[in-house]
Amino acid sequence: MLPSDHFVRMYNELFAMLSERSEEDLRSYWMEISKLQKGILGPYIEQKGLYGMYEYWQKIKIEENCDMDLNVNEDYFEIVMHMCPSLSKNLDNDAGLCLRYCDHCAGWINPVIISFGYFPVYDVISRTEPRCRFRVYKDKMKAVTYAKRAELLWDPYDDLKLKG
Numbered sequence: 254m255l256p257s258d259h260f261v262r263m264y265n266e267l268f269a270m271l272s273e274r275s276e277e278d279l280r281s282y283w284m285e286i287s288k289l290q291k292g293i294l295g296p297y298i299e300q301k302g303l304y305g306m307y308e309y310w311q312k313i314k315i316e317e318n319c320d321m322d323l324n325v326n327e328d329y330f331e332i333v334m335h336m337c338p339s340l341s342k343n344l345d346n347d348a349g350l351c352l353r354y355c356d357h358c359a360g361w362i363n364p365v366i367i368s369f370g371y372f373p374v375y376d377v378i379s380r381t382e383p384r385c386r387f388r389v390y391k392d393k394m395k396a397v398t399y400a401k402r403a404e405l406l407w408d409p410y411d412d413l414k415l416k417g
Contacts, residue, residue: 261339261342261343262342262343262346264339264354264357265343265346265350265351265354266351267282268351268353268354268356268357269349269351269353272351272353279353279356279360280360283356283357283360283361283364284361284364286357286360286361287360287361287362287364287365290361290362290365291364291365291368293309294306294309294362294365294366295365295368295369297309298365298366298369298371299369302369302371302391303325303326303327303329303330303371303389303391304325304330306325306330306366306389307323307324307325307330310323310330310332311323317338317339318338319334319336319337319338320334320335320336320338321333321334321335321336322335328390328391328392328395329388329389329390329391329395329399330388330389331386331387331388331389332385332386332387332388333386334383334384334385334386334387335384336383336384337355337383337384337385338383339354339383340354340355340382340383341383344381344383350381352380352381353380354380355377355380355385355407356377356407358375358385358387359373359375359387359407363375366389370391371389371390371391372389372390372391372392372393372395372396372397373387373388373389373390373396374387374388374389374390374396374399374400374403374406375387375406375407375408376402376403376404376405376406376407377404377405377406377407378404378405379404379405380405386403
Protein backbone atom coordinates (compact mmCIF):
# COMPACT_ATOMS: atom_id res chain seq x y z
CA MET A 254 0.00 0.00 0.00
CA LEU A 255 1.23 3.48 -0.86
CA PRO A 256 1.80 5.90 2.01
CA SER A 257 -0.63 8.82 1.77
CA ASP A 258 2.18 11.26 0.91
CA HIS A 259 3.02 9.20 -2.17
CA PHE A 260 -0.61 8.54 -3.06
CA VAL A 261 -1.64 12.19 -3.24
CA ARG A 262 1.53 13.09 -5.13
CA MET A 263 0.89 10.29 -7.60
CA TYR A 264 -2.61 11.69 -8.20
CA ASN A 265 -1.17 15.19 -8.55
CA GLU A 266 1.17 14.01 -11.30
CA LEU A 267 -1.53 11.93 -12.98
CA PHE A 268 -3.94 14.88 -13.07
CA ALA A 269 -1.19 17.13 -14.46
CA MET A 270 -0.37 14.62 -17.20
CA LEU A 271 -4.02 14.06 -18.14
CA SER A 272 -4.84 17.78 -18.20
CA GLU A 273 -1.81 18.41 -20.45
CA ARG A 274 -3.13 15.80 -22.87
CA SER A 275 -6.66 17.22 -22.93
CA GLU A 276 -9.57 18.32 -20.79
CA GLU A 277 -11.52 15.36 -22.15
CA ASP A 278 -8.87 12.88 -20.91
CA LEU A 279 -9.03 14.38 -17.43
CA ARG A 280 -12.84 14.33 -17.33
CA SER A 281 -12.94 10.78 -18.70
CA TYR A 282 -10.65 9.65 -15.90
CA TRP A 283 -12.86 11.29 -13.28
CA MET A 284 -15.93 9.63 -14.79
CA GLU A 285 -14.28 6.20 -14.57
CA ILE A 286 -13.46 6.76 -10.91
CA SER A 287 -17.01 8.03 -10.41
CA LYS A 288 -18.37 4.67 -11.57
CA LEU A 289 -16.33 2.98 -8.84
CA GLN A 290 -17.27 5.64 -6.30
CA LYS A 291 -20.96 5.02 -6.93
CA GLY A 292 -20.53 1.55 -5.46
CA ILE A 293 -18.96 3.02 -2.32
CA LEU A 294 -20.93 6.23 -1.71
CA GLY A 295 -24.12 5.19 -3.51
CA PRO A 296 -25.50 2.87 -0.82
CA TYR A 297 -25.18 5.61 1.81
CA ILE A 298 -27.17 8.03 -0.35
CA GLU A 299 -29.70 5.42 -1.42
CA GLN A 300 -30.44 4.34 2.15
CA LYS A 301 -30.24 7.63 4.07
CA GLY A 302 -30.04 10.52 1.59
CA LEU A 303 -28.34 13.61 3.01
CA TYR A 304 -27.83 11.85 6.33
CA GLY A 305 -26.10 9.02 4.51
CA MET A 306 -23.70 11.54 2.98
CA TYR A 307 -22.97 12.82 6.46
CA GLU A 308 -22.28 9.27 7.66
CA TYR A 309 -19.99 8.54 4.71
CA TRP A 310 -17.93 11.72 5.10
CA GLN A 311 -17.72 11.29 8.85
CA LYS A 312 -15.70 8.14 8.12
CA ILE A 313 -13.57 9.99 5.54
CA LYS A 314 -12.92 12.77 8.07
CA ILE A 315 -11.41 10.24 10.46
CA GLU A 316 -9.60 8.10 7.87
CA GLU A 317 -7.96 11.05 6.12
CA ASN A 318 -7.45 13.15 9.26
CA CYS A 319 -9.32 16.11 7.77
CA ASP A 320 -9.81 19.36 9.62
CA MET A 321 -13.40 19.85 8.47
CA ASP A 322 -16.86 20.48 9.82
CA LEU A 323 -19.79 18.38 8.65
CA ASN A 324 -23.35 19.65 8.89
CA VAL A 325 -26.62 18.10 7.85
CA ASN A 326 -30.24 19.14 8.08
CA GLU A 327 -33.43 18.59 6.10
CA ASP A 328 -32.31 20.99 3.31
CA TYR A 329 -28.64 20.18 2.76
CA PHE A 330 -25.49 18.31 3.66
CA GLU A 331 -22.36 20.44 4.02
CA ILE A 332 -18.61 20.04 4.29
CA VAL A 333 -16.51 23.01 5.36
CA MET A 334 -12.90 21.96 4.83
CA HIS A 335 -10.59 24.07 6.97
CA MET A 336 -7.35 22.27 6.09
CA CYS A 337 -7.30 19.64 3.36
CA PRO A 338 -4.53 17.16 4.14
CA SER A 339 -4.27 16.12 0.47
CA LEU A 340 -3.76 19.58 -0.99
CA SER A 341 -1.48 20.48 1.93
CA LYS A 342 0.82 17.59 0.99
CA ASN A 343 0.81 18.63 -2.65
CA LEU A 344 1.63 22.22 -1.82
CA ASP A 345 4.82 20.81 -0.33
CA ASN A 346 5.49 18.78 -3.48
CA ASP A 347 8.87 19.39 -5.11
CA ALA A 348 7.35 18.42 -8.48
CA GLY A 349 4.91 21.35 -8.27
CA LEU A 350 1.18 21.59 -7.76
CA CYS A 351 -1.26 20.63 -10.50
CA LEU A 352 -3.76 23.48 -10.35
CA ARG A 353 -6.52 21.01 -11.26
CA TYR A 354 -5.82 18.84 -8.20
CA CYS A 355 -8.85 19.99 -6.17
CA ASP A 356 -11.16 19.36 -9.12
CA HIS A 357 -10.98 15.61 -8.65
CA CYS A 358 -13.19 15.72 -5.56
CA ALA A 359 -16.21 17.07 -7.42
CA GLY A 360 -15.10 15.45 -10.66
CA TRP A 361 -15.89 12.00 -9.42
CA ILE A 362 -18.30 12.69 -6.55
CA ASN A 363 -20.74 15.07 -8.25
CA PRO A 364 -21.87 12.54 -10.90
CA VAL A 365 -22.73 10.07 -8.12
CA ILE A 366 -24.69 12.65 -6.14
CA ILE A 367 -26.48 13.93 -9.24
CA SER A 368 -27.46 10.38 -10.22
CA PHE A 369 -29.49 10.18 -6.99
CA GLY A 370 -31.35 13.43 -7.75
CA TYR A 371 -29.37 15.78 -5.52
CA PHE A 372 -27.71 19.10 -6.40
CA PRO A 373 -24.07 19.52 -5.32
CA VAL A 374 -22.37 22.91 -5.05
CA TYR A 375 -18.58 22.80 -4.75
CA ASP A 376 -16.88 26.09 -3.87
CA VAL A 377 -13.16 25.49 -4.42
CA ILE A 378 -12.44 28.93 -2.84
CA SER A 379 -8.83 28.86 -4.12
CA ARG A 380 -6.74 26.32 -6.02
CA THR A 381 -3.73 27.08 -3.83
CA GLU A 382 -5.33 27.17 -0.37
CA PRO A 383 -6.20 23.83 1.24
CA ARG A 384 -9.80 24.70 2.06
CA CYS A 385 -13.17 24.50 0.33
CA ARG A 386 -16.92 24.35 0.90
CA PHE A 387 -19.25 21.71 -0.45
CA ARG A 388 -23.03 21.57 -0.10
CA VAL A 389 -25.56 19.15 -1.46
CA TYR A 390 -29.21 20.17 -1.71
CA LYS A 391 -32.44 18.32 -2.35
CA ASP A 392 -33.91 21.44 -3.96
CA LYS A 393 -32.28 22.75 -7.14
CA MET A 394 -33.30 26.37 -6.60
CA LYS A 395 -31.71 26.38 -3.15
CA ALA A 396 -28.53 25.01 -4.74
CA VAL A 397 -28.62 27.72 -7.42
CA THR A 398 -29.07 30.42 -4.76
CA TYR A 399 -26.18 29.05 -2.68
CA ALA A 400 -23.95 28.74 -5.77
CA LYS A 401 -24.19 32.50 -6.33
CA ARG A 402 -22.24 32.98 -3.07
CA ALA A 403 -19.33 30.80 -4.19
CA GLU A 404 -15.88 32.34 -4.46
CA LEU A 405 -14.74 29.82 -7.10
CA LEU A 406 -17.60 27.63 -8.27
CA TRP A 407 -16.69 24.24 -9.72
CA ASP A 408 -19.10 23.28 -12.47
CA PRO A 409 -17.10 22.24 -15.56
CA TYR A 410 -19.71 19.72 -16.64
CA ASP A 411 -22.36 22.44 -16.36
CA ASP A 412 -24.64 19.61 -15.25
CA LEU A 413 -26.74 21.75 -13.01
CA LYS A 414 -26.49 25.13 -14.68
CA LEU A 415 -25.90 26.52 -11.19
CA LYS A 416 -24.83 29.92 -12.42
CA GLY A 417 -28.35 30.98 -13.19
